[in-house]
Amino acid sequence: MQKQKADDLACYGGQPLFDSIRSISNLVRPDIETFLAYSKQFFENGQFTDHGVVEALHERRLAEFHGVRHCVSFCGGFWGLVMTMKSLALPGRREVVMPSLTYRRLADIVAWAGLTPHFCEVDPELLCITAETAAPHINEHTALILGVHPIVNCCDVDGLEALSERTGVPLLFDAVESVYESHRGRKIGACGSAECFSMQSSKLFNAFEGGYVTTNDDALAERLRALRDYGVDESGQMTMPGLGVRQNEMHAAMALAALDDVERQVDDNRRRYYAYRRGLSSVPGVRLREFDESERCGFKNILVELLEDWPISRDDTVKLLNSEKMLCRAYYSPPLHQKKTGYDMIFGDLSQTERLAQRFMLLPCGYFVSEADIEQIVGLLAFIYQNGAEIRARGVR
Numbered sequence: 001m002q003k004q005k006a007d008d009l010a011c012y013g014g015q016p017l018f019d020s021i022r023s024i025s026n027l028v029r030p031d032i033e034t035f036l037a038y039s040k041q042f043f044e045n046g047q048f049t050d051h052g053v054v055e056a057l058h059e060r061r062l063a064e065f066h067g068v069r070h071c072v073s074f075c076g077g078f079w080g081l082v083m084t085m086k087s088l089a090l091p092g093r094r095e096v097v098m099p100s101l102t103y104r105r106l107a108d109i110v111a112w113a114g115l116t117p118h119f120c121e122v123d124p125e126l127l128c129i130t131a132e133t134a135a136p137h138i139n140e141h142t143a144l145i146l147g148v149h150p151i152v153n154c155c156d157v158d159g160l161e162a163l164s165e166r167t168g169v170p171l172l173f174d175a176v177e178s179v180y181e182s183h184r185g186r187k188i189g190a191c192g193s194a195e196c197f198s199m200q201s202s203k204l205f206n207a208f209e210g211g212y213v214t215t216n217d218d219a220l221a222e223r224l225r226a227l228r229d230y231g232v233d234e235s236g237q238m239t240m241p242g243l244g245v246r247q248n249e250m251h252a253a254m255a256l257a258a259l260d261d262v263e264r265q266v267d268d269n270r271r272r273y274y275a276y277r278r279g280l281s282s283v284p285g286v287r288l289r290e291f292d293e294s295e296r297c298g299f300k301n302i303l304v305e306l307l308e309d310w311p312i313s314r315d316d317t318v319k320l321l322n323s324e325k326m327l328c329r330a331y332y333s334p335p336l337h338q339k340k341t342g343y344d345m346i347f348g349d350l351s352q353t354e355r356l357a358q359r360f361m362l363l364p365c366g367y368f369v370s371e372a373d374i375e376q377i378v379g380l381l382a383f384i385y386q387n388g389a390e391i392r393a394r395g396v397r
């Protein structure tokens with residue numbers, strides 16, 4: 001790390017730490033020959049979309065990967081979630097119990113499904129919805145429980161399943177961030193009523209764009225397939241208001257190449273995570289959220305908490321790091337209930353969520369971040385801590 005004094009920081013006119021952006025997106029590039037070999041299959045077959053051979057293989061392989069009966073692919077996670085929420089919501093009810101400290105588009109997705117977000121708190125240790133935080137919000141209007149896995153480790157799968165069982169309210173998981181993980185030895189993908197995933201290029205599996213839903217419920221899978229294809233069922237009748245939101249063959253080819261490559265990628269992610277863990281252990285004021293290695297972990301995201309003795313605010317820290325060409329982000333901030341939307345949202349006191357939303361940030365990770373980069377990043381964090389009083393006095397511009 002080159003910086004000697006606070007003036008060397010990019011926010012005060014110094015040279016940025018990196019000459020090109022280090023991002024928090026995965027952007028993995030699987031082996032191009034593998035991608036081309038899958039692509040050749042559909043190209044020679046002459047079918048480019050509408051569930052050709054490659055997409056069929058992609059659905060089969062993902063169902064196997066998750067150990068579940070059905071995988072229904074979509075052009076993106078967003079529409080997979082909308083269609084599944086619409087299908088699972090209890091008739092005549094509108095509320096979806098979900099966390100507010102979560103993915104920034106999630107309430108929009110609920111609104112697109114014609115439902116109303118009803119926000120609950122998150123567990124301060126796990127950073128996610130649990131049976132305990134969700135239960136007080138379940139009432140006669142509850143149509144669905146939306147269990148969202150946090151960015152590191154999994155949410156309270158067993159507890160939420162028991163709550164769903166007890167209340168009769170269906171449980172959908174947004175499992176985008178836990179695609180590779182297990183919970184108490186159970187592979188993510190076969191839990192709750194259904195689980196939704198994304199293959200957008202910033203996620204663990206890069207299919208350029210794409211998403212899919214896994215379920216063991218035959219009727220749900222059939223309904224989702226129909227909804228995805230304009231609401232036309234297997235007999236060719238238009239029986240429900242669907243959308244045209246299917247996966248195309250080229251994206252499916254990329255998805256398969258990514259799937260073939262996933263173990264190597266997870267090994268790389270693990271090395272990056274260990275490099276961060278090693279380095280950050282001696283930086284005061286910063287705590288890394290550790291993966292629970294008694295489970296399967298994808299090691300994709302590097303999430304840190306800024307502690308009481310960290311010298312500047314989380315937002316100033318993100319701003320400072322951005323100016324060094326590190327595309328760090330605040331973790332799920334602002335929380336969803338504090339955003340201006342045009343639709344109804346239900347919530348009460350979410351002070352825990354609001355407090356947590358001020359403390360966490362994501363550090364660069366993924367395919368383009370090397371262990372040498374990580375040493376630089378850790379060195380910069382230590383430098384900020386050491387020069388904290390001066391940076392605080394000058395402010396971050």
Ligand SMILES: *Cc1c(COP(=O)(O)O)cnc(C)c1O
Nearest residue numbers: 076077078103176198200210211
């Ligand atoms: C990215 C993401 C989605 C949406 O997936 P897209 O494929 O980008 O539409 C949903 N939930 C979470 C948690 C995500 O991170």
